[in-house]
Structure formats: C-alpha cells, structure tokens
Amino acid sequence: MDTSLTQRIANDPRYQQLKARRSRFGWWLTVAMLVVYYGFILLVAFDKQLLATRIGEGVTTIGMPVGLGVIIFTIVITGLYVRRANSEYDALTDQITKDVLK
Numbered sequence: 001m002d003t004s005l006t007q008r009i010a011n012d013p014r015y016q017q018l019k020a021r022r023s024r025f026g027w028w029l030t031v032a033m034l035v036v037y038y039g040f041i042l043l044v045a046f047d048k049q050l051l052a053t054r055i056g057e058g059v060t061t062i063g064m065p066v067g068l069g070v071i072i073f074t075i076v077i078t079g080l081y082v083r084r085a086n087s088e089y090d091a092l093t094d095q096i097t098k099d100v101l102k
Contacts, residue, residue: 005100005101008100009096009100012096012099012100014092014095014096015096017092018089018092018093018096021088021089022085022089025081025084026081029077029080029081032073032077033073033074033077036070036073037070040066040067040070043063043066044063050062051063051066
C-alpha cells in the first residue's frame with residue numbers, strides 16, 4: 001500500500017472519528033457481555049440452589065433459561081454491532097475512501 005495514501009487516510013478527521021466511535025461502541029458491548037457472562041458464572045459459583053430451583057413440576061430449572069438468556073444476549077449484541085457496522089461504519093468508510101482516492 002502506498003505510504004502517502006495510508007498517511008492521508010490516517011490524517012483524515014472522519015477516519016479518526018470512525019475509529020473513536022467504533023472503539024467506544026465495541027467497548028460498551030464488551031463490558032455488557034462481561035457483566036452478563038460473569039454475572040452468570042458468579043451465580044453458578046455462589047448460588048447454585050437458585051439456579052437448581054425447578055420451574056413447575058418438570059425437570060427444567062431456573063438455570064436453563066438463564067443460560068439460554070446469556071446465549072441470546074450474545075446473539076443480540078452481535079446483531080447490534082453488525083447492524084451498526086453495516087449502516088453507519090461502512091457508509092463513513094466509503095466516504096473516506098472516495099475522498100482520499102480523489
């Protein structure tokens with residue numbers, strides 16, 4: 001890659017904005033995932049009885065839907081990131097690319 005092209009992209013204020021916004025959003029999602037995941041792990045470690053409590057007369061315990069909730073939460077936040085990346089981040093990347101390659 002041409003060094004001058006790399007410098008022009010790196011010096012573009014919109015590129016700096018894109019990096020900052022993408023990083024900030026990624027860190028928020030990371031923190032949310034860590035809270036949910038480690039919250040579940042802490043429940044497993046310190047309150048097994050709560051998670052082992054049966055729901056109704058069947059064999060399903062509270063831990064099963066909570067664990068499923070962790071998985072669904074992961075899918076949802078991944079979808080949020082992909083949606084934002086496809087709409088906001090890709091559009092900004094295209095604008096930067098078009099302007100820098102002029």
